Amino acid sequence: VRIDGDDPYLVVAADKGTATFSDVANGIALEYGFWLGDAFASGGSVGYDHKKMGITARGAWECVKRHFRELAIDIQAQDFTCVGVGDMSGDVFGNGMLLSKHTHLLAAFNHMHVFIDPDPDPAASHAERQRLFDLPRSSWDDYDRSKLSTGGGIFPRTQKSIELSAAARKAIGVATPTVDPATLMNAILKGPFDLLWFGGIGTYVKSSEQSNSDVGDPANDAIRVDGADVRARAIGEGANLGVTQAGRIEFAEKGGRINTDFIDNSAGVDCSDKEVNIKIPFNREMQEGRLSFEKRNALLAKMTDEVAEMVLEDNRLQTLALSVAESGGARALPGYVRTIELLELSGRLDRKVEGLETSEELLRRGQENRGLTRPELAVVLSMSKLALQDAAEDLKLAEDRIVERELYEAFPKPMRKPHEAAIRAHRLRNEILATRVANRLVNRLGPSAALDLTEEEGASLAQVISAFLVAERLLDLPKLWAEIEETALPEMVRVELFAIAGSSVRSHLSDILRAVGGESSPS
Numbered sequence: 117v118r119i120d121g122d123d124p125y126l127v128v129a130a131d132k133g134t135a136t137f138s139d140v141a142n143g144i145a146l147e148y149g150f151w152l153g154d155a156f157a158s159g160g161s162v163g164y165d166h167k168k169m170g171i172t173a174r175g176a177w178e179c180v181k182r183h184f185r186e187l188a189i190d191i192q193a194q195d196f197t198c199v200g201v202g203d204m205s206g207d208v209f210g211n212g213m214l215l216s217k218h219t220h221l222l223a224a225f226n227h228m229h230v231f232i233d234p235d236p237d238p239a240a241s242h243a244e245r246q247r248l249f250d251l252p253r254s255s256w257d258d259y260d261r262s263k264l265s266t267g268g269g270i271f272p273r274t275q276k277s278i279e280l281s282a283a284a285r286k287a288i289g290v291a292t293p294t295v296d297p298a299t300l301m302n303a304i305l306k307g308p309f310d311l312l313w314f315g316g317i318g319t320y321v322k323s324s325e326q327s328n329s330d331v332g333d334p335a336n337d338a339i340r341v342d343g344a345d346v347r348a349r350a351i352g353e354g355a356n357l358g359v360t361q362a363g364r365i366e367f368a369e370k371g372g373r374i375n376t377d378f379i380d381n382s383a384g385v386d387c388s389d390k391e392v393n394i395k396i397p398f399n400r401e402m403q404e405g406r407l408s409f410e411k412r413n414a415l416l417a418k419m420t421d422e423v424a425e426m427v428l429e430d431n432r433l434q435t436l437a438l439s440v441a442e443s444g445g446a447r448a449l450p451g452y453v454r455t456i457e458l459l460e461l462s463g464r465l466d467r468k469v470e471g472l473e474t475s476e477e478l479l480r481r482g483q484e485n486r487g488l489t490r491p492e493l494a495v496v497l498s499m500s501k502l503a504l505q506d507a508a509e510d511l512k513l514a515e516d517r518i519v520e521r522e523l524y525e526a527f528p529k530p531m532r533k534p535h536e537a538a539i540r541a542h543r544l545r546n547e548i549l550a551t552r553v554a555n556r557l558v559n560r561l562g563p564s565a566a567l568d569l570t571e572e573e574g575a576s577l578a579q580v581i582s583a584f585l586v587a588e589r590l591l592d593l594p595k596l597w598a599e600i601e602e603t604a605l606p607e608m609v610r611v612e613l614f615a616i617a618g619s620s621v622r623s624h625l626s627d628i629l630r631a632v633g634g635e636s637s638p639s
Contacts, residue, residue: 138163151543155395158388162413163395166384169424170211173315175383175431176354177215180311182435183350183373185607191216191311195238199223199304199348201358202315203231203256204248208354208381209315214249217242222287223304226316229256229272230300232280234287235265273297298338305341312348314358314377321346323362331360343367353377361471361491368489375438376494382434386427393548394419394527397538407535419528426528430555437497437559438490440614445487448564452488452496453478454571455564459499470495497563501554504566507577508550515546519585523549557584560597561618561625569622573629583628587621 138160145156159166166172184191195218202209203226213221218238224231233241244263248254256270264270267283277294285293289307290300305312305320314320319333324342331340343359343366350373353359357377359367364374394416401407441448453475459465467474472492481487488496513519524532524539526548532539542548557566557580566580575583587593600613 152392152396153399155392155399158391162416164387164391164416164420164423166387167207167211169387169420170207170215171387171424171427172381172384173208173211173215173354174424174428175386176208176352176380177212178383178428178431179375179380179435180313180350180352182432182439183352184310186439186611187349187373188607189310191218194218195220196310197222198311198313199307199309200311200313200315201318201320202226202313202355203229203254204245205251205254206315209313210245210249212313212315212352212354213245214242221245222309223307224256225273225301225304226256227273229270230278230297230304231256231259231270232284232288233264233268234281234283236268237263237265271297271300273301301339302341305339306345306347308347310349312346312351314351314353314355316355316358319357319360321351321359321363321367323360323366325366326360326362333357343372344370346372349373353380356381361495364491365471365489368491369486374490375435376491378498379434379438379494383427383431386430387423390423390426391416393542393544394423394531396544397527397531397535397542400538400541401535415530419530422528422530433559434497434555436611436614437562438493439611440618441493441497441562442487442490443608443611443615444562446482446485447487448562449479449482449487451564451568452493455496455500455567458567458571459496459503462503464503465495465499470499493563497558500563500567501558504554504557504577504581505547505550508553508581509546511550511578511581512546513549513553514542518589519549519553522552526552553581553585557581560593560614561622565618565622565625569625569629573626575629579629579632580625583625583632584621586628587624591621591624593621 138157141157142154142160146153150156154160154162158164164171181191184196189196197220199222200209200213202224204210204213213219219242220236220238221241222233222236240263244260248258251258259270261270265283267281269284271278275297277296278300279294280290285291288300288303290303295303318336319331320336320340321343322328322331322340324344328334328337328340343363346367351359351367353374353376355377359374361376364376368374398407398412398415402409402412456465456467456472457475460467472478472495478488514523523542523545524536527539561584566577569575569580570577596617600610600617605613
């Protein structure tokens with residue numbers, strides 16, 4: 117029984133453990149004459165290798181950099197302490213722990229070992245991590261012990277007890293000289309570090325109101341901690357499900373910096389999407405004899421860095437949007453609550469699944485001068501984008517002469533002119549434009565603006581989108597946003613300026629909607 121309706125767009129995104137299946141899947145797609153050809157499965161032998169690009173970790177690192185930028189810390193230029201879950205052979209953990217030469221990795225663990233380096237030398241430890249990453253396979257046991265600081269060690273998790281040096285006890289925050297592995301890992305998760313970086317499999321943080329059975333990861337029950345007990349300043353979720361949503365909210369409510377896993381590690385999926393969208397016009401060119409298979413593969417390789425930059429820009433703007441939304445605090449709470457209600461009424465959002473409280477409970481926060489946390493805002497932001505994307509698809513933006521030009525900007529520069537006709541004929545051109553416009557509207561105006569306007573002005577989402585596209589051009593908004601981005605400012609001042617600009621543009625959208633009545637075309 118097939119529940120879903122017809123959809124020509126099915127893509128397989130293989131991860132590290134199943135990467136060889138991409139070529140198998142693409143071979144089957146080609147054999148059956150499926151229209152996507154070898155764009156069916158991303159990351160194959162002629163696709164973008166996520167681990168080699170380090171794209172998932174780099175995207176998550178953009179989110180981490182924002183957390184610290186708003187704390188007036190530049191982690192690319194200033195030393196910071198870090199602990200994590202994973203090892204250097206892992207895609208996300210390994211790539212992540214190489215992205216700043218100022219990372220002081222004090223402790224980490226995977227399924228086999230616990231690694232402790234109480235006072236690491238940044239340069240030497242970075243070089244040793246790079247060596248491990250470059251090995252075909254590695255574990256913490258391969259780390260050169262001579263590169264560890266005094267009192268450091270690498271301990272198998274199978275040991276009944278672990279003897280800790282005074283330096284290790286001080287670094288991790290353990291009082292007793294002898295601990296069992298589970299207690300040590302629990303202490304690492306709760307230690308007073310700058311960054312807690314998740315790159316391994318498992319759920320390690322829950323809320324104090326959840327039981328271990330609620331989490332559904334019995335292998336880590338003895339290690340798991342509550343969000344209220346995590347003392348790291350920020351959490352980077354390079355891995356999926358490292359923290360429960362309730363755990364994120366609890367950590368955020370006590371002042372911790374955190375988004376969600378689907379925000380932090382979205383770059384991998386984004387890269388797969390871009391690979392597929394790039395291959396589709398190339399496949400058309402190959403089928404019609406204008407491009408050879410070898411030339412296409414060379415172009416794909418040539419565009420790797422630009423594709424990565426496009427993906428990272430998506431991560432950067434999305435996490436900036438969360439900061440702008442968060443800056444509204446209790447003042448913005450009623451608007452977000454109404455947006456949640458509208459999304460719920462439309463069937464897009466299930467509060468229980470997404471970990472959102474009732475409207476009454478959320479509004480009660482306003483009396484305590486508290487707003488939504490970043491993890492909650494991440495849910496509202498993503499659901500709002502999906503709702504807007506659907507509405508934008510109905511507008512058939514690729515048929516609008518003003519908006520059509522933006523289609524080419526979704527592709528790397530080397531293919532825009534030479535393959536202009538194939539891009540213009542892209543089977544997913546309307547979906548690509550809808551995604552870009554929805555992302556931009558929510559990123560710049562906030563997750564509640566569009567849905568609020570549908571109620572306030574009696575407009576449809578499609579009309580709000582059209583008004584936004586008109587306002588962009590009338591007010592030259594890209595220039596305004598670029599000026600705010602590029603001016604040297606304290607980061608929180610920049611965030612506030614974006615919030616003010618977003619509020620002002622929203623007022624202009626109201627004026628446009630009133631002026632045009634039922635008109636819904638950006639032209």
